[in-house]
Amino acid sequence: MDEVSPSNEAEPQAQDLSIDVKESPQSSLVSWRPSPLAFGAYPSKPTYVYKPHNLRVVVKRSLVTRLTKDIVETYNACNPQFRYSEELNPKRYLTSPSVGVLNDGYDNANSDLILIANFILANPETQRRYVVKDVLGHGTFGQVAKCWVPEIGNFVAVKIIKNQPAYYQQALVEVSILTMLNKKYDPEDKHHIVRIYDYFVYRRHLCICFELLGTNLYELIKINHFRGLSLSIVQLFSKQILKGLSLLKDAAVIHCDLKPENILLCTSMKPAEIKIIDFGSACMEDRTVYSYIQSRYYRSPEVLLGYQYTTAIDMWSFGCIVAELFLGLPLFPGASEFDLLHRMIKILGEQPPDYVLKEAKNTSKFFKCVGSAHNSGIAEASDGASVKSIYEVLSEEEYEVRELKKPNIGKEYFNHMNLDAIVKNYPYLKNLTNEDIIKENQSRMAFIDFLRGLVEFDPAKRWSPFQASRHPFVTGEPFKCPYKPPLESSRLVVAQNIKVNHHPGGGHWFAAGLSPNITGRNRIPQHSSPSFQVVSRAHASSYGSLGSHGSSYNDGAGLGSSYGSYGDGGNMFAYYSPVGPSAMNLNTQGSGKILGTSPDARRRMVQLSHGNSLGVSPSGGSFPPLPLGTSPSQFTPPGSYSQFPIGSPGHYGPTSPARGNIQGSPLGKPAFMGQMNRRKSRGYSGNAHVQECSSSLLWQGHHMEGSSLSQAESSSQTSNCPLHLHAHSTAMSRKQQSAGTVFHDGLPVTANMCGSLRHGSSGESCQAVGAVNDITEADLSLPDPGDWDPNYSDELLLQEDASDVSLAAEFGAGMHLGSSESLRVGRNNHVSAAGYSLSTQRRLGAVQTFADGEVGKLSYDPHSGHIRATSEASHFMPQYSYSSLSRLGQQPTQKFNHGRPTPTFTRGSEWHSTSQPPNSSFNSGPHSPGSGSFINVMSWGHRANDPIAGIPPTSRGRRDYGKFV
Numbered sequence: 001m002d003e004v005s006p007s008n009e010a011e012p013q014a015q016d017l018s019i020d021v022k023e024s025p026q027s028s029l030v031s032w033r034p035s036p037l038a039f040g041a042y043p044s045k046p047t048y049v050y051k052p053h054n055l056r057v058v059v060k061r062s063l064v065t066r067l068t069k070d071i072v073e074t075y076n077a078c079n080p081q082f083r084y085s086e087e088l089n090p091k092r093y094l095t096s097p098s099v100g101v102l103n104d105g106y107d108n109a110n111s112d113l114i115l116i117a118n119f120i121l122a123n124p125e126t127q128r129r130y131v132v133k134d135v136l137g138h139g140t141f142g143q144v145a146k147c148w149v150p151e152i153g154n155f156v157a158v159k160i161i162k163n164q165p166a167y168y169q170q171a172l173v174e175v176s177i178l179t180m181l182n183k184k185y186d187p188e189d190k191h192h193i194v195r196i197y198d199y200f201v202y203r204r205h206l207c208i209c210f211e212l213l214g215t216n217l218y219e220l221i222k223i224n225h226f227r228g229l230s231l232s233i234v235q236l237f238s239k240q241i242l243k244g245l246s247l248l249k250d251a252a253v254i255h256c257d258l259k260p261e262n263i264l265l266c267t268s269m270k271p272a273e274i275k276i277i278d279f280g281s282a283c284m285e286d287r288t289v290y291s292y293i294q295s296r297y298y299r300s301p302e303v304l305l306g307y308q309y310t311t312a313i314d315m316w317s318f319g320c321i322v323a324e325l326f327l328g329l330p331l332f333p334g335a336s337e338f339d340l341l342h343r344m345i346k347i348l349g350e351q352p353p354d355y356v357l358k359e360a361k362n363t364s365k366f367f368k369c370v371g372s373a374h375n376s377g378i379a380e381a382s383d384g385a386s387v388k389s390i391y392e393v394l395s396e397e398e399y400e401v402r403e404l405k406k407p408n409i410g411k412e413y414f415n416h417m418n419l420d421a422i423v424k425n426y427p428y429l430k431n432l433t434n435e436d437i438i439k440e441n442q443s444r445m446a447f448i449d450f451l452r453g454l455v456e457f458d459p460a461k462r463w464s465p466f467q468a469s470r471h472p473f474v475t476g477e478p479f480k481c482p483y484k485p486p487l488e489s490s491r492l493v494v495a496q497n498i499k500v501n502h503h504p505g506g507g508h509w510f511a512a513g514l515s516p517n518i519t520g521r522n523r524i525p526q527h528s529s530p531s532f533q534v535v536s537r538a539h540a541s542s543y544g545s546l547g548s549h550g551s552s553y554n555d556g557a558g559l560g561s562s563y564g565s566y567g568d569g570g571n572m573f574a575y576y577s578p579v580g581p582s583a584m585n586l587n588t589q590g591s592g593k594i595l596g597t598s599p600d601a602r603r604r605m606v607q608l609s610h611g612n613s614l615g616v617s618p619s620g621g622s623f624p625p626l627p628l629g630t631s632p633s634q635f636t637p638p639g640s641y642s643q644f645p646i647g648s649p650g651h652y653g654p655t656s657p658a659r660g661n662i663q664g665s666p667l668g669k670p671a672f673m674g675q676m677n678r679r680k681s682r683g684y685s686g687n688a689h690v691q692e693c694s695s696s697l698l699w700q701g702h703h704m705e706g707s708s709l710s711q712a713e714s715s716s717q718t719s720n721c722p723l724h725l726h727a728h729s730t731a732m733s734r735k736q737q738s739a740g741t742v743f744h745d746g747l748p749v750t751a752n753m754c755g756s757l758r759h760g761s762s763g764e765s766c767q768a769v770g771a772v773n774d775i776t777e778a779d780l781s782l783p784d785p786g787d788w789d790p791n792y793s794d795e796l797l798l799q800e801d802a803s804d805v806s807l808a809a810e811f812g813a814g815m816h817l818g819s820s821e822s823l824r825v826g827r828n829n830h831v832s833a834a835g836y837s838l839s840t841q842r843r844l845g846a847v848q849t850f851a852d853g854e855v856g857k858l859s860y861d862p863h864s865g866h867i868r869a870t871s872e873a874s875h876f877m878p879q880y881s882y883s884s885l886s887r888l889g890q891q892p893t894q895k896f897n898h899g900r901p902t903p904t905f906t907r908g909s910e911w912h913s914t915s916q917p918p919n920s921s922f923n924s925g926p927h928s929p930g931s932g933s934f935i936n937v938m939s940w941g942h943r944a945n946d947p948i949a950g951i952p953p954t955s956r957g958r959r960d961y962g963k964f965v
């Protein structure tokens with residue numbers, strides 16, 4: 001506030017008398033020093049003279065500001081003996097646990113770099129500094145920190161990968177794919193794919209620098225109390241996601257983990273913009289090595305059934321996401337794969353086509369054959385109408401007999417178990433006029449038709465991003481009749497090399513796609529659907545190898561170990577060398593460095609110089625590229641040298657590393673299992689995870705029972721945790737007093753809908769903690785999506801979300817990717833062309849710390865819901881996520897920002913287990929919890945007044961695979 005200050009002449013006296021003296025902007029630049037008199041007796045009369053002609057406007061700093069900003073001087077004024085020492089400052093740890101046990105004490109037991117506030121990550125090559133300010137999230141791969149870049153004057157997000165070779169390897173895939181997408185396919189940043197700015201190795205951690213984004217769509221739904229968003233917002237997001245997906249299709253990249261958590265709001269865009277993140281599971285379309293991909297709720301039928309998959313699986317996930325955006329709840333919240341499939345069949349009123357079931361490797365797990373062999377192929381008539389299939393889905397009992405275990409079945413959320421009815425009967429906003437309702441109905445009809453083209457069982461009939469983007473729901477054209485998509489051209493992908501220079505390992509990349517020396521692998525497999533029409537054309541934007549040889553991750557010191565894998569069209573090789581020279585910093589005689597070096601000369605890869613090594617396998621074809629999508633599991637035990645065939649997509653026998661004859665993992669068997677689990681059974685339920693794992697994991701030729709993991713999980717999941725307590729105490733439950741929307745003649749008759757929240761008691765919470773493993777959807781209740789806030793507006797919600805976030809959009813000057821190319825990074829920004837290659841020298845510590853014992857102890861971390869290796873009790877360390885609810889000006893909620901993965905259904909667990917299911921379009925059927933009631937009745941719908949603390953602060957537990965590090 002501007003104030004009038006005394007004259008200049010009087011100022012010195014005034015300063016002597018009080019620290020509350022007014023300062024001019026100029027004087028504030030001069031360091032203010034409190035005088036000892038400031039703490040003396042207050043003078044009885046002013047000692048300065050008021051002279052009107054010397055009046056000037058000054059800005060007054062508050063007493064608190066001065067005392068705290070200049071605290072050291074204040075202390076000195078109080079006590080001249082006081083000496084400030086930075087070392088004595090208490091550290092604000094951002095990583096949990098914060099005890100350094102690995103990597104010379106830099107890493108915790110989870111191999112995460114221990115971060116404290118203002119920790120500086122530095123790119124050793126460019127000297128660019130990233131000052132860690134907060135942790136944004138946690139994922140399988142490590143931590144994502146919000147960092148300030150002083151050089152640029154802006155924030156970025158830095159993903160700090162765990163210091164383990166498996167994660168390092170896979171993170172390199174993310175770097176390479178994202179680099180390719182950014183540079184080659186989307187140089188102008190128009191396709192809603194996150195921008196990658198930089199990457200480097202710091203204290204043995206690969207650090208990947210991204211543009212800073214905002215809240216993810218799951219958090220957005222959560223902030224909205226799991227009420228769906230309006231169709232106009234769903235349309236807006238759909239359009240943008242489709243842009244991203246069409247880019248991925250052009251680039252022949254499958255994201256493999258599309259879900260609301262991996263779609264983030266941009267921080268500064270108006271209208272709201274979103275971007276797709278997390279390419280850590282992505283793979284090239286012709287390198288579909290893994291059979292267990294996608295988070296369960298968003299898992300496509302072909303992945304579930306073990307059929308060959310393409311970019312079409314992302315379209316399925318996309319369909320699930322848009323449905324969830326509208327409904328506020330997942331469309332197929334399967335507690336197990338069996339449950340997932342049954343939900344799909346029920347809601348869609350169909351089942352996968354016979355041609356898929358005939359070839360899929362898991363068909364017998366879920367279906368029985370009820371027709372004769374000669375009937376095969378008549379599952380679909382020529383006019384497209386389905387005829388009786390020769391396959392019938394197993395009942396629960398039949399499944400149990402076959403698999404010797406009961407399938408996990410989740411709660412049924414929807415009263416109406418078919419897609420059309422679920423959407424049509426979804427509660428309307430209150431106070432809509434008749435005209436609004438008619439419009440809404442029309443939009444819903446278009447939306448249903450849109451969804452039907454996405455969650456289509458037949459991958460060959462499922463719409464492509466291009467086809468979907470022409471749908472009236474997206475274009476906004478009037479919807480009159482079922483949409484007939486334009487004919488989609490298929491493409492012949494032409495191999496072309498893309499090189500990502502200056503890989504942190506030094507030099508050439510391991511392959512991230514095709515290599516010219518791999519023949520016959522650069523064609524996207526076509527589905528053999530009777531209805532699929534292919535018009536082949538040359539692909540304008542061809543893609544190819546991002547590199548050409550295997551990789552390893554290793555200490556620079558001679559005692560390090562080297563890991564690597566590489567493959568070709570028919571085989572994939574993996575190797576491990578316990579004493580291999582550093583793969584990350586070995587220089588060959590040429591300009592390049594070696595990745596994947598083994599002490600065995602036969603396995604050593606010769607690095608070709610950058611200039612001429614595009615797409616060429618480094619050793620004359622002996623070490624063909626590592627396919628994108630490398631799994632942490634691709635490591636072999638010390639000294640071993642394994643080989644397992646890759647095969648083509650869709651051939652899953654020995655194709656997946658999960659089924660390969662790898663002899664073991666340097667991380668230890670449990671570690672390997674944990675890593676495999678990441679790939680195997682993403683979803684929510686820990687039980688389901690174990691179940692899925694045990695049913696299909698083959699390792700060393702044995703059937704993996706999963707029991708050890710199961711035991712580990714269950715025995716470790718009983719730990720109490722204050723956070724959990726908190727989470728449950730703030731969990732909401734609901735009671736829907738009356739709700740229901742009857743669709744009648746196109747117009748809904750909206751019943752009186754209201755609901756309430758209550759905070760669970762701590763006693764209940766304790767129980768819930770103890771039984772965390774038992775928390776399944778069946779125990780959970782729902783928020784009431786029917787109890788709408790008449791004042792609610794999506795736009796307001798989005799505004800709120802974006803309002804408090806530091807912007808990264810201006811970032812860019814000087815940020816660069818690759819070595820010599822100018823790259824646009826983020827909107828409005830250009831990166832400089834200054835090259836940076838990364839020094840990968842391990843300056844600190846000589847030996848990589850991957851001892852079996854360190855990773856072999858499983859425990860359940862109730863903070864995060866992760867199964868993790870622990871060596872000691874984790875710290876109870878609150879963190880306030882940048883995307884946490886506290887950003888909305890609410891009571892900050894304690895947040896352990898470990899990210900989403902959890903072996904339990906944490907999303908569901910956010911609701912109180914005794915609450916009553918809604919009456920509206922949500923079912924209280926056989927799997928629903930019984931009746932319950934809200935205590936402390938609170939209005940549910942009024943967002944502005946909602947106690948945000950009532951929303952559980954827990955991180956997003958969205959996967960069911962065990963976290964193992």
Ligand SMILES: Nc1ncnc2c1ncn2[C@@H]1O[C@H](COP(=O)(O)OP(=O)(O)OP(=O)(O)O)[C@@H](O)[C@H]1O
Pocket residue numbers: 136137138139140141142144157159194210211212213214216261262264277278279280883899900901
């Ligand atoms: N660019 C970004 N800006 C803001 N937050 C981000 C950004 N990238 C990641 N995050 C946050 O960090 C979390 C983890 O990131 P990400 O999904 O990339 O990690 P991950 O280890 O690959 O996770 P997953 O376990 O899903 O594989 C995200 O959910 C998000 O909350």
